[in-house]
Amino acid sequence: MPASEPLPDRSSVLLPGAEVERPDAPAKEPARAEPERQERFKRTKFEALARQAVRAPVPMFLAAALTGFVVRNEVPFLSIAIWIGAIMTVVITRWLYSRWAVAHPEGNIDERLRAMVALSVAGGVAAGVGALLFLPHIDMADKAIVTMLLVSWASGAVSTNAAHRPAYFAYVVPMLTPLATLWAMSGTVEGLSVAFLIVMIVVLQTGFVRDNERVFRQSFDIRYENERLIRELQVQRQAVIHERDRAEEANRAKSRFLAAASHDLRQPLHAISLYSASLSVRNADERTAELAGRINTGIGSLSSLLDGLLDISKLDAEAVLPEPSVFAIDTLMSRLASDFRPIAVAKGLALECQYPEGVLVHTDALLLERILRNLLDNAVKYTSLGGVTLSGSVDGQHVVISVMDTGDGIPEAEHERIFEEFYQISNPERDRSRGLGLGLAIVQRLSRLLGIDLRLRSRVGEGSVFTLSLPRARQELPKLEP
Incomplete structure (x- = not known):
């Protein structure tokens, strides 16, 4: 096999035929409008509130039961039971509403946030009534314990309602206002001091809630931006894949064309070489013999070129199959x-x-x-x-x-x-x-x-x-x- 001999033809040359159907290039994703971003943020806030509401029934019942246990000897059992029942009614209502809303996410998000704020008001009022029911009838030691329990209870709202500041205020203000008011109305230095401390605790917690809400917003913005970048990268990746496929198909079409052209040109080239050889062996003058020799040289170079192009084209068109x-x-x-x-x-x-x-x-x-x-x-x-x-x-x-x-x-x-x-x-x-x-x-x-x-x-x-x-x-x- 000489060095210029073409590759063995083990499959037919693919002629360029009908235009290859290509998928349309992926359209660019439209820019996300700011209203859509705000809508997503509101839904994320609601989901955070709903998750906390679903977890609340057991801790809330334990806190209410512990408070009732502290005042059991000085407050009628019926008052304690009604108070705990009112609290749990609000808690269970919020729990049911949160589960329903999560299962049906297509509703109006502003209305749902308002509903959560309203339920927070109801929960804060129900818990705050305990101060009115219990403090006038218990001694100073039990007052201190109940005050500590209610303030700690209210502090839990810093984490449960941190995603939505209105829900925090709707819960804490009606819960602690009666407690602070009763201590202030005692007229004693101790009572005024406790009332002042309750107010200061609410102020400090408000700062914590503001910081938590800011962190929550920053976390949402980072996550939202990451999702947007991922979507853009996916669109760009699809565009790159599409362009790569088009380039590969164009290269395959070029290879098929070159293979077909090289294959078709070899027969007339072979005929020319025969005519040239016939001319060179005839009794021709020196000038004619020289021209025939040059023609043969050119034909040899062109034949080598076509053979090389045919080999390259067949390989690029995947028309050569190995036989190990x-x-x-x-x-x-x-x-x-x-x-x-x-x-x-x-x-x-x-x-x-x-x-x-x-x-x-x-x-x-x-x-x-x-x-x-x-x-x-x-x-x-x-x-x-x-x-x-x-x-x-x-x-x-x-x-x-x-x-x-x-x-x-x-x-x-x-x-x-x-x-x-x-x-x-x-x-x-x-x-x-x-x-x-x-x-x-x-x-x-x-x-x-x-x-x-x-x-x-x-x-x-x-x-x-x-x-x-x-x-x-x-x-x-x-x-x-x-």
Whole structure:
């Protein structure tokens, strides 16, 4: 197989046909309006209030029961029972309403927040009535305990209603106002001091609620902004994916077109080469023979170009399907060395071949041979002094094949670019005798297709080494029947 022989055609060339249907590009998400943001914030506040309301029944009952236990010897049981019943009625009502509202989120959020504030007022009034019922009938020690319980009770609203300040005031003011008023009306220094302390506690707690509400708002803003950014990133990602798919489809369409064009042009080109050959063998004058020779040279270059384009196009269009098999690597390497040694000797180069005997590999034999031929062709073509070495070795479960030359070497900055189509380092004049710049592009594509690890090691003035690592086969070659 000569170095310029095209890849085996194992599937039909895909002709460019009807236009490929592409999905519409994802539309940009409209900007979130501020009213929508405020609506979300209100719903988040309501959800926070509802969560606390669902957790409230047991702690509220325990607080009310403990207060009733403290005053049980001085206040009629019926008064205590009615007070606890009123509190629990409000608590259970708020609990039921919160569960219903969470299960039906489509309602008007402003009305729901007002309902929660109203229930907070009812709860604060019910709890605050306890001061009116109990304080006039209990001694100073029990007054201190009840006052401590009610103030602690009210302090719990700092966390339960922190998301919505109106709900906090609606609960704490009607709850503690009767308590502070009764202490102030005692007319004693102690009573006035307690009333003042209750007011100061409410003022301090108001500051805590304001801070908590600000933190709650900041947390919401951060979460909302993160969600917005995530949505934008998702839209951008979909747009990038869509553009990538369009670019890949355009590249596949280009490859199909080039494959079809190269395939269709080869027949008339072959006919021209026959006519040119016929012209060159006739008894023609010197001028005609010279023109025929130039035509043959041009046809050869054009044929090589079309073959390279056809190979690249078939690989890009995924029209080349590997046919893996198990074979001995020494046979392939020996044949390649025999084919390229005369070419190397003609340039004054030495070509050495070192390979392990009897080692089997599992890959596509024809495509691997094409890779090695391209590498050897490049090595011989771009080496002026010294020689080329084709070597193989076993590395565990892999077989490593190297093509080493003593040429000028490749600058490190060019190590990736040399695998691009038509790229040549030292051929700005595009001298066709030095190749077309497609060999290494084909090598890279074939290596990827076969799953072969391709590596390059090269320095300017020290030559280059291309290394292939492919899986070693374990099974025996089938024995021929005698």
